[in-house]
Amino acid sequence: MRLALELRRLDVLTPGIGLLRFVFLSAIALLPAARAQAPLADSPSRSVAHGAPLEYLFPEQVTIPAGKPSPVVLHFRIAPGFHINSHKPKDESLIPTALAIPASSGVQLASADYPAGEDYTLPLDPTTRLSVYTGDFSIQTRLVAARGNHLVQASLHYQACDKSACYPPRTIAVPIDVIGN
Amino acid sequence: MKRNTIVLGITLLLLAAFAWAGWANWEYRKQAAEKRLAAVEKAELVADSNAGAGDVPHFVSPLTNHPAPDFTLEDLSGKKVSLASYRGKAVLINFWATWCGPCKIETPWLVELRNQYASKGFEILGLSADDLDLDDKAKLAEEKHEIQKFGQQMHMDYPILINAGTLDKAYDGLDALPTSYYVDRSGKVVAATLGLTSKDDIENNIRKALGE
Numbered sequence: 460m461r462l463a464l465e466l467r468r469l470d471v472l473t474p475g476i477g478l479l480r481f482v483f484l485s486a487i488a489l490l491p492a493a494r495a496q497a498p499l500a501d502s503p504s505r506s507v508a509h510g511a512p513l514e515y516l517f518p519e520q521v522t523i524p525a526g527k528p529s530p531v532v533l534h535f536r537i538a539p540g541f542h543i544n545s546h547k548p549k550d551e552s553l554i555p556t557a558l559a560i561p562a563s564s565g566v567q568l569a570s571a572d573y574p575a576g577e578d579y580t581l582p583l584d585p586t587t588r589l590s591v592y593t594g595d596f597s598i599q600t601r602l603v604a605a606r607g608n609h610l611v612q613a614s615l616h617y618q619a620c621d622k623s624a625c626y627p628p629r630t631i632a633v634p635i636d637v638i639g640n
Numbered sequence: 641m642k643r644n645t646i647v648l649g650i651t652l653l654l655l656a657a658f659a660w661a662g663w664a665n666w667e668y669r670k671q672a673a674e675k676r677l678a679a680v681e682k683a684e685l686v687a688d689s690n691a692g693a694g695d696v697p698h699f700v701s702p703l704t705n706h707p708a709p710d711f712t713l714e715d716l717s718g719k720k721v722s723l724a725s726y727r728g729k730a731v732l733i734n735f736w737a738t739w740c741g742p743c744k745i746e747t748p749w750l751v752e753l754r755n756q757y758a759s760k761g762f763e764i765l766g767l768s769a770d771d772l773d774l775d776d777k778a779k780l781a782e783e784k785h786e787i788q789k790f791g792q793q794m795h796m797d798y799p800i801l802i803n804a805g806t807l808d809k810a811y812d813g814l815d816a817l818p819t820s821y822y823v824d825r826s827g828k829v830v831a832a833t834l835g836l837t838s839k840d841d842i843e844n845n846i847r848k849a850l851g852e
Contacts, residue, residue, distance in 0.1 A: 552738045552790060583836050584745040618739055623835035624816035625740040627769070 512541035512619045512626070515633045516595075525606035525639035528569040533558070533633060534597045535615065542591035543617045545576025549590050554618040554628050558598055565609040566637045569601040582622055604639030611635045701812050701821070701832035708733065708823045709810035713767065713801035716788050721801055723765070723823075730757075730849035732764045732842075733811075733821040735804055738790045739770070740817040742836035747794045749839040753846055754798055760850055761825065766796055767804035769817060774803075822849040 516534040523529035537543060544553045560568040574597065576590030613633035619626045703709070708731075712722040723731065734750060736743035754764050768787050773779035784802065791800050808814040811821065815834075822831040822845040831845040 550741070550744075552744075552786075553741065554739045581742060581745065581836065583742075583838065587741075587745070589741060620741060621835075623742055623837075624818070625737070625742060626816050627737075628739060628771075 511629060511631060512538040513543060513615070513617055513629070513631055514538075515615065515631060518635060520636040520638070521602075522638040522640060523602060523604055525604055528601040528603050531600050531602050531635075531637075532597050533600060533613075533635075534595065536595050537593055537619070539594075540621050541619050542579055542589075542593045542621075543619045545590040545592055546573035547576065547590060549588060553589075554616070556592065556615065556617045558600070558613060558615050558633070560602075560611060560613045564611045564613075565605045565607065566611045566639075567603040568613075569603050571601075572599040574598070602637060604637045606639045609637045609639065611637050699832060699834035701829070701834075703812060703821060703829045704832055706829055707827050708821060708829050709807070711807055711810065713803060713806075715799055715801055716784055716791075721765070721799055723827075726763055726765070726823075727827055728761070728825055730760075730762045730825055730846065730851075731823040732762070732846060732849070733767060733823060734764055735767045735769050735807075735811070735814055735817055735819040737769045737817050738786055743818045744794065746818055746836055746839075746842070747796060749842055751795050751797065753839070753843055757846055757850065762846060762850055764798040766791070766798055766800045767807070768800060768802045769804045769814060770802070771805065772803055820845075822846065824849050824851060 514536045516536055518531070518533070521531050523531065543556055546555050546557065548555055556573065558568065558571050560566055574592065576592060579589045579591045579593075580587060581589075611634070613635060614630045615633055616628065616630045618628040708723060710722065710724050712720050715721055723733070732750070732754075736747070750764055750766075754762065770783060770787055772783050787800065787802060790796075805814065811819070812832075818834075818836065820833045820842075821829050824830045830848050833841065833845070
């Protein structure tokens, strides 16, 4: 209220400042809207799949130079008690964790460096060592984007287990807004 | 001078308001995301990270003490095999997949126990839950070959049936592997396990199915 009164006084003093008042009031009006934006995890593009032990964390948006391979680090989280095969499992029959970007997305995956897996043994078979990821992990990518804004639906294919059972292979969405400029 | 000061003040206020809005929005969204993640973890944890080594998830199948749902699946040669044709025998229906590490651990135990109890009327049906591209002949042949190779490597000399994912509704979801159902001579499920159990547990369930 005091602000409005002050601005009315300004109008009287300086008629030309009406535009400024408009801009300012618009900004004030926009604040609640900005405040009420959907939370990260509720966004429709978010990749949290109910029942999935793996979640894509961030980034949601990156800005990189157009046409030039640029580093982008993608972060993921595995729920406690679960592990997923690394990108290079020790057994050829196990399904490796692998990132993919659709060819038509305007963004190319120039390279992807996966973290080394950690050794893991199942309690009932201490002799067999698996190469897995647990907890938080990240994939270091180099992306090449055409000029413009690209809503990329990348995906991560993985297969999770706990210490006694394995769950069917799954693919989660990795949505990234890539801006090439 | 006074006017400039007022304009400058308002501009700064405007910038501060935008900065605050940005910060508040980011903070709000971050907190909401963390809450959501915590809720997901709490709700979806199947594995018990506090359980002791070797513990398996508690599994109570609604099929226990009920007739095992009948099925007919193809083996790797294309021959149709039905559960009903094993009536009179104790049968272990073992769901597995080539990508399932714990399945690789238990399979040698199954082979051994089958050899031990076959003369008493015991058989194992190994039901592969590997996905198959039924509409793509070349891919299907490749997938069958992988299953066959796995079976040979593991010396699975009992029937291997494919496309077992189609039994998920009848067999309680098949959410995780290995999953085993022990069926007695009358066709009734007498025990069920989800996840890797010990060889002793498997043997006890086989004996139960045999009525010993």
